[in-house]
Amino acid sequence: MKITNLTTDDAALVEFGRRIADARLARQMTQAQFAQAAGVSKRTIERLEDGASTQFGNLVRCLRALDRLDGLDRLLPETPPNPIALLERHGKTRQRARPADAPDAAAPWTWGDDQ
Template identity: 65%
Template sequence: MKIDNHNTDQAVLAELGRRLADYRLQRHMTQAQFAEAAGLSKRTVERLEAGESVQLVNLVRALRVLEKLDGLDRFLPDAPANPIDLLERHGKVRQRARPDARDEDEESQPWRWGDET
């Protein structure tokens, strides 16, 4: 099944669970072995594969064991820069604060107490 916006939430979860189980089986792992490798309980793996609701961190742990975590970067890439922000910053270079011109003049003069006339 292709996952898209037309699927119900439950259908998407069920499909993700089926795919996780397929990848686990390709690695010749039992649910208990997979759970231990991911730091999860066997019951959590059962819930994942059944398409039941679990904490997001459990999905991340499962994907890490399957070496599929990098797929999340393709799944939800960084948002592109806002074009308006880019236009506002275009041509503007951040400038450092420059010392006060008066300070520069004073540094070039020899030091005095200030009470001389």
Template identity: 70%
Template sequence: MKITNLTTDKAVLGELGRRTTDYRLQRHMTQSQFAEAAGVSKRTVERLEAGESIQLSNLVRALRVLGRLDAFDRALPDAPANPIDLLERHGKTRQRARPDAKGDEPGAAPWRWGDEA
């Protein structure tokens, strides 16, 4: 099953549980062995595989044992930087294209085409 934004929370948890079970079995691990390697209780593994809610930190531990922790990086990559925020982080202020609303700098001569007498 493909997980999309339209998939219900219950269905997502169920699918994650099914996939976790598949990866665990590919590694020829029992639930007890998996729980010990992840540093969680066997009941936590049972809940995860049954599609029940578990703590996020326990999911991180389980994914690390399965070699799938990198999935978080692909699922939620770093947000692209906002150029204005980057300037502010480096102590620079944004410069306006025109100093005032008319476009004239204070004390500057008015602009001319150059063909006036």
């Protein structure tokens, strides 16, 4: 089954669980061996393969045990920064100059006809 945007959450979890189970069986691992290799409980593996929700950290551990962690990088690749973000990160080019010294505050300002 192909997982698309039209696939329900429950159906996607069941399909993902089936794929995890297929990958485990292709490596000739029992659920207990897989759980030990992933550092999770056997019950977590059972729930994952049954399509139940699990913590993301447990999923990462399972993918690592299957040598499939690089699949997450393909799933959601790093977004390259856009040019505006690069400008903000490196600072903007100055467009105006400020006077180095503050104006002389000792002499009060007067109108031209008050002189």
